[in-house]
Amino acid sequence: MRITLHIWRQENAAAKGRMVRYEVPNVNEHMSFLEMLDVLNEELIAKGEEPVAFDHDCREGICGMCGAMVNGVAHGPLAATTLCQLHMRHFKDGDTLYIEPWRARAFPVVKDLVVDRSAFDRLIAAGGFIGVSTGSAPDGNAVLVPKEKADLAMDAAACIGCGACVAMCPNASASLFMGAKIAHLGLLPQGDAERDQRVVAMVAQANAELFGSCTNMAECEAVCPKGIKIEVIARMNRDFLGAKWSGRGTAKE
Amino acid sequence: MQLDSKCPQGPIETRWDRHQFSLKLVNPANKRKHTIIMVGTGLAGGSAAATLAELGYNVKCFCFQDSPRRAHSIAAQGGINAAKNYHNDGDSVYRLFYDTVKGGDFRARESNVYRLAQISLNIIDQCVAQGVPFAREYSGYLDNRSFGGAQVSRTFYARGQTGQQLLLGAYQALERQIGTGQVAMFPRTEMLDLIVIDGRARGIVTRNLITGEVASHLADTVVLGTGGYGNVYYLSTNAKGSNATAIWRAYKRGALFANPCFTQIHPTCIPVSGEYQSKLTLMSESLRNDGRVWVPLKKGDTRPPSQIPEAERDYYLERRYPSFGNLVPRDVASRNSKVVCDEGRGVGETGLAVYLDFRDAIQRLGRHVIEERYGNLFEMYERITGEDPYQGPMRIYPAIHYTMGGLWVDYNLMTTIPGLYAIGEANFSDHGANRLGASALMQGLADGYFVLPNTINDYIASTKLEKVDGSHGAVAEAEASVQATTRRLLEAKGTRSVDSFHRELGKLMWEHCGMSRTAEGLKLALGSIGELREQYWREVKVLGTDEGLNQSLEKAGRVADFFELAELMCLDALERNESCGGHFREEYQTPEGEAARDDEHFSYAAAWGFRGVGNAPELHKEDLTFEYVHPTQRSYK
Ligand SMILES: Cc1cc2nc3c(=O)[nH]c(=O)nc-3n(C[C@H](O)[C@H](O)[C@H](O)COP(=O)(O)OP(=O)(O)OC[C@H]3O[C@@H](n4cnc5c(N)ncnc54)[C@H](O)[C@@H]3O)c2cc1C
Ligand code: FES
Numbered sequence: 086m087r088i089t090l091h092i093w094r095q096e097n098a099a100a101k102g103r104m105v106r107y108e109v110p111n112v113n114e115h116m117s118f119l120e121m122l123d124v125l126n127e128e129l130i131a132k133g134e135e136p137v138a139f140d141h142d143c144r145e146g147i148c149g150m151c152g153a154m155v156n157g158v159a160h161g162p163l164a165a166t167t168l169c170q171l172h173m174r175h176f177k178d179g180d181t182l183y184i185e186p187w188r189a190r191a192f193p194v195v196k197d198l199v200v201d202r203s204a205f206d207r208l209i210a211a212g213g214f215i216g217v218s219t220g221s222a223p224d225g226n227a228v229l230v231p232k233e234k235a236d237l238a239m240d241a242a243a244c245i246g247c248g249a250c251v252a253m254c255p256n257a258s259a260s261l262f263m264g265a266k267i268a269h270l271g272l273l274p275q276g277d278a279e280r281d282q283r284v285v286a287m288v289a290q291a292n293a294e295l296f297g298s299c300t301n302m303a304e305c306e307a308v309c310p311k312g313i314k315i316e317v318i319a320r321m322n323r324d325f326l327g328a329k330w331s332g333r334g335t336a337k338e
Numbered sequence: 339m340q341l342d343s344k345c346p347q348g349p350i351e352t353r354w355d356r357h358q359f360s361l362k363l364v365n366p367a368n369k370r371k372h373t374i375i376m377v378g379t380g381l382a383g384g385s386a387a388a389t390l391a392e393l394g395y396n397v398k399c400f401c402f403q404d405s406p407r408r409a410h411s412i413a414a415q416g417g418i419n420a421a422k423n424y425h426n427d428g429d430s431v432y433r434l435f436y437d438t439v440k441g442g443d444f445r446a447r448e449s450n451v452y453r454l455a456q457i458s459l460n461i462i463d464q465c466v467a468q469g470v471p472f473a474r475e476y477s478g479y480l481d482n483r484s485f486g487g488a489q490v491s492r493t494f495y496a497r498g499q500t501g502q503q504l505l506l507g508a509y510q511a512l513e514r515q516i517g518t519g520q521v522a523m524f525p526r527t528e529m530l531d532l533i534v535i536d537g538r539a540r541g542i543v544t545r546n547l548i549t550g551e552v553a554s555h556l557a558d559t560v561v562l563g564t565g566g567y568g569n570v571y572y573l574s575t576n577a578k579g580s581n582a583t584a585i586w587r588a589y590k591r592g593a594l595f596a597n598p599c600f601t602q603i604h605p606t607c608i609p610v611s612g613e614y615q616s617k618l619t620l621m622s623e624s625l626r627n628d629g630r631v632w633v634p635l636k637k638g639d640t641r642p643p644s645q646i647p648e649a650e651r652d653y654y655l656e657r658r659y660p661s662f663g664n665l666v667p668r669d670v671a672s673r674n675s676k677v678v679c680d681e682g683r684g685v686g687e688t689g690l691a692v693y694l695d696f697r698d699a700i701q702r703l704g705r706h707v708i709e710e711r712y713g714n715l716f717e718m719y720e721r722i723t724g725e726d727p728y729q730g731p732m733r734i735y736p737a738i739h740y741t742m743g744g745l746w747v748d749y750n751l752m753t754t755i756p757g758l759y760a761i762g763e764a765n766f767s768d769h770g771a772n773r774l775g776a777s778a779l780m781q782g783l784a785d786g787y788f789v790l791p792n793t794i795n796d797y798i799a800s801t802k803l804e805k806v807d808g809s810h811g812a813v814a815e816a817e818a819s820v821q822a823t824t825r826r827l828l829e830a831k832g833t834r835s836v837d838s839f840h841r842e843l844g845k846l847m848w849e850h851c852g853m854s855r856t857a858e859g860l861k862l863a864l865g866s867i868g869e870l871r872e873q874y875w876r877e878v879k880v881l882g883t884d885e886g887l888n889q890s891l892e893k894a895g896r897v898a899d900f901f902e903l904a905e906l907m908c909l910d911a912l913e914r915n916e917s918c919g920g921h922f923r924e925e926y927q928t929p930e931g932e933a934a935r936d937d938e939h940f941s942y943a944a945a946w947g948f949r950g951v952g953n954a955p956e957l958h959k960e961d962l963t964f965e966y967v968h969p970t971q972r973s974y975k
Binding site: 113123124127130134138140148149170172195201206217222224232235243 | 410
């Protein structure tokens with residue numbers, strides 16, 4: 086197949102970017118989207134042009150490193166699929182694709198399609214953990230976890246931290262990402278003790294990182310490659326209100 | 339060099355306890371005065387960095403991805419072993435120890451393996467407490483499944499995302515320490531050299547991948563948890579960024595590299611589909627619990643699988659290994675796939691694939707049970723191949739997956755450079771010539787949570803560590819050497835891309851140092867790799883500059899190291915005139931075609947010392963003795 090690409094090229098964080106048109110004449114339907122970019126990059130190198138920078142690592146849809154907007158949709162047209170797992174058989178010969186980096190105030194562009202998502206790490210550092218130091222754990226079966234709860238926790242824990250939710254949200258809100266962590270840990274008896282503190286600290290951090298607020302547009306859910314549901318946001322909001330009402334879990338200064 | 343493994347003597351059950359008691363401690367107030375460099379944030383590095391910080395050490399932690407959460411460990415699917423015996427099916431620490439020594443084809447240290455089996459119990463407890471959502475039974479108790487090379491159910495799992503969940507546990511513990519300031523985290527920062535001062539590891543040279551800045555970091559000790567080197571083969575199940583640079587540069591600074599040729603080829607991966615292929619995707623070994631492996635009985639049978647009647651199918655693993663059946667260890671399963679494909683009985687367009695069939699399991703258990711167990715793996719298969727594995731069998735083929743070899747370490751996980759430690763897949767310690775499924779996660783976390791944080795105190799407490807600063811000549815020399823390599827790569831201004839060289843290297847290695855090896859092939863490969871390496875330095879084309887993000891430059895440095903490492907792997911494979919585990923030399927096999935070990939001559943770990951690029955390295959041998967599990971020909975019949 087022949088595919089026309091318009092790709093965002095930006096030399097570094099300070100530079101101005103622009104869309105550049107490329108033709109990839111020899112796309113095979115079994116290629117992944119990133120393999121198509123590899124092919125383009127090999128051609129660019131042969132011509133002496135700098136290849137397109139894009140983040141990727143596992144290419145199995147699990148590390149959360151890859152991601153770009155394809156025709157305005159985070160990770161492209163296929164539901165529940167990361168860019169690295171999107172195969173070219175879902176496109177047609179002659180298609181034109183616009184490829185851009187995540188756009189969000191909290192995710193500044195580093196170069197071409199690469200953005201800085203370190204704000205996500207800081208959200209986790211603020212409270213997205215269970216504070217158990219190595220060595221102090223009781224036997225694994227000492228605290229039982231009902232299967233349904235374990236399954237729901239796993240559904241939320243499946244988040245890969247790719248940032249598609251933020252990129253797709255008109256408010257650039259990190260609510261789906263935070264809600265997923267808060268639901269994962271809060272559903273388990275092990276994570277219950279820090280529930281109030283966790284939500285208050287994470288929400289405060291999100292505000293500091295300039296993520297927007299959630300206005301229930303649900304765009305995040307539609308593009309989440311792991312199918313995380315916006316119920317986790319409702320849960321986060323409940324936890325937050327509960328903590329605030331009762332005055333528990335005041336944020337660390 | 340006389341290699342001292344520092345393994346304790348006496349009854350194996352109490353070796354680790356006694357050893358721990360004999361180690362010196364550092365009191366909490368003094369820990370604050372020490373800095374530890376941790377390179378890597380996978381299961382090994384992430385868990386170690388968090389634990390060392392909890393203990394009070396200052397930790398500087400590095401990874402090349404944009405976040406510590408993305409280390410390659412995230413991709414592990416199937417599970418983690420632990421000898422909990424929750425299922426009362428006869429498991430025990432001793433049995434896990436026994437299975438691992440045997441699975442490794444008697445090329446691992448008994449003391450290390452026993453310790454690993456003991457610690458497996460604590461790992462599960464720790465991970466549950468951190469909120470790892472392991473699979474549960476309806477009663478709320480932890481669930482288990484079985485994995486290759488074992489006849490008990492001792493594998494804990496979180497759907498098909500066990501590595502992800504374990505890593506997120508370690509990552510969250512690490513972020514907690516970053517939040518308190520006890521860990522300084524340097525993402526997108528690549529270690530490019532080791533700084534050795536007065537014979538001790540005292541720091542690293544790094545390149546900031548965003549700004550291009552080269553900097554030095556100094557500390558009291560350096561720990562490498564930088565993962566395996568399967569990407570030497572270009573195509574592997576490893577993440578694209580996985581590389582050998584950190585351990586290779588440490589090797590060039592004097593650390594011995596052990597058993598480089600011991601690589602694991604995973605039997606169940608999605609076959610190669612074309613020239614553009616950038617990596618191979620693993621289908622978890624857990625699938626062999628319910629999937630049956632087969633090929634047509636006749637050569638060149640091109641009928642679709644559904645039209646091949648039962649009597650004309652060869653379930654070759656069940657036929658040859660009636661007691662383990664589809665659950666034979668990986669090396670055995672992989673080799674058998676190659677044998678049937680070499681016989682012309684392979685399936686699919688290329689003939690380089692075998693079937694993994696769930697028809698019977700779906701009939702027996704119902705589709706929902708299979709969905710529950712493997713749903714995400716089935717989806718992944720469909721996404722990649724466009725075929726629905728609920729309707730017809732999967733096609734699978736072996737692929738490079740894991741490297742048992744790595745930096746030589748003693749029982750304390752210290753390399754031959756004092757103050758330099760290696761943990762996780764980066765070291766050679768526990769898996770011998772073949773790793774059992776679900777044991778890498780166990781080893782990474784054992785090293786990181788429980789072993790290293792105990793042994794490192796001893797070195798810090800018993801060593802006089804002079805203050806060092808950036809003005810030391812060794813620092814300038816290491817920085818200059820990093821910059822010279824970068825310049826050389828950028829200035830070659832040749833005509834071929836890094837990837838094109840890497841692919842060519844990978845093909846050579848897969849052909850001659852892959853699933854089966856011969857002296858002749860290895861000699862041939864050694865010649866070709868040397869030539870290709872020289873050509874690389876002349877003709878590689880790396881565009882752009884060293885200022886700012888330059889992904890081609892990053893790759894170029896890693897591939898340069900892969901060339902040198904590939905030569906060492908071939909040399910090691912050539913020197914080991916026996917077959918064992920993943921190392922199968924065609925000249926050495928039993929009449930039934932199984933690996934024929936030669937314990938009389940090769941019961942040792944081969945630890946290689948660097949003597950200059952292109953020069954023959956020096957071989958040191960650590961003799962292995964077996965007091966508990968007596969070497970026998972492995973039998974899974
Ligand atoms: C697809 C797949 C599935 C698997 N499934 C299982 C399973 O089910 N069970 C099991 O037990 N094992 C499994 N394994 C094996 C297991 O995942 C790995 O062996 C293990 O996770 C390695 O962990 P690690 O911490 O040693 O290294 P890694 O997780 O590879 O981490 C390496 C770290 O080092 C950093 N790093 C590397 N080089 C540098 C450098 N030069 N400078 C700075 N940082 C650097 C990286 O950024 C990363 O943080 C699987 C492996 C694969 C590929
Ligand atoms: S590269 Fe890892 S999720 Fe796409």
